[in-house]
Ligand SMILES: Cc1ncc(COP(=O)(O)O)c(C=O)c1O
């Protein structure tokens with residue numbers, strides 16, 4: 090990292106956290122700023138429970154439209170030759186996007202949220218805070234795309250990336266130093282990271298949990314980001330990424346690359362995401378309860394299942410100390426890649442597909458699909474078995490999902506039939 094660690098400094102702009110200083114008239118280089126949408130002002134009144142907050146929105150629409158209008162306009166007329174309107178150009182800001190950002194800031198318990206064109210774009214925006222030489226400490230169980238972006242930056246951008254087992258905080262401590270500009274995990278690690286370098290940015294990918302189950306900002310994180318493609322939208326009909334912060338000057342530093350590169354979310358996708366997020370609680374509740382039943386079903390038949398809702402999960406207690414639920418993604422092993430492939434291809438309701446968080450249930454083989462961008466050697470080092478099957482559970486009737494899975498397990502030869510029913514082939518090993 091730069092000896093000064095300036096790449097991720099919270100105070101580079103010399104700005105305090107006050108709104109006034111966070112929204113200066115000039116950028117860090119002293120150039121005029123384009124109109125930046127008004128900062129999120131999420132906490133204007135009484136705070137309701139999340140199920141209410143998800144659907145309740147304040148809007149100042151001129152016709153009191155109950156669904157925020159889609160401002161499908163690239164530019165906005167100004168009232169004078171010197172500009173000065175709240176919006177001038179949709180890359181810089183758009184009313185539909187601002188409405189969504191304010192709503193998300195509220196449900197993410199943040200002072201400011203920003204929405205961009207994908208989850209990866211959100212991580213890319215965060216990494217724009219880094220400078221050559223900065224060090225990033227991150228998990229060894231990252232999503233394949235995040236691994237790929239960080240690897241690209243370490244190869245081409247002079248960033249040093251340490252992948253460590255973040256379930257063992259002592260491993261993280263070994264690589265923390267005043268050079269650590271960015272780190273990914275909470276909350277013990279957040280404390281240690283800020284002790285090692287107060288300017289270090291603790292950044293959490295909350296995609297698997299969603300704000301319904303986890304608020305990383307409340308656990309010591311500086312930045313939380315999510316793929317809005319998943320639970321937040323819930324229908325696989327859009328790509329989006331969300332960033333949320335409490336430090337308004339940091340929010341402004343994240344806004345800068347969004348405007349500069351043009352990755353802000355389009356008006357139509359902002360509208361779709363706004364619509365989707367309102368049903369987050371009902372969807373997640375159903376998905377999570379289905380996932381729990383399915384995880385128990387598989388474990389009861391002798392499969393090695395990874396799901397933080399099971400007591401057998403090594404971080405069961407830790408997970409529950411931070412989160413309000415286990416989510417709806419689980420995985421299991423069959424001991425044989427060919428058997429796994431047959432299971433995946435035998436399932437009918439479960440669609441063979443990457444992604445998760447959708448109302449439909451999905452089945453996939455991560456090593457060949459979502460995590461294929463991590464090379465086979467690294468996957469093996471990170472204990473990612475090639476036969477692993479991932480289930481991303483939807484809102485369908487859980488008995489139908491289990492029936493379909495049971496049939497696929499039998500048809501693929503993954504289980505031994507016996508008088509009591511069936512048991513995973515691997516169970517007897
Ligand atoms: C945990 C996680 N984070 C981030 C992303 C990136 O999101 P997106 O596909 O919206 O770019 C994904 C999936 O792609 C993911 O699984």
Ligand SMILES: N[C@@H](CCSC[C@H](N)C(=O)O)C(=O)O
Pocket residue numbers: 232234442443444445458459460462
């Ligand atoms: N071909 C894509 C794969 C996307 S994986 C999407 C999602 N995060 C998941 O975990 O399933 C790529 O190369 O990024």
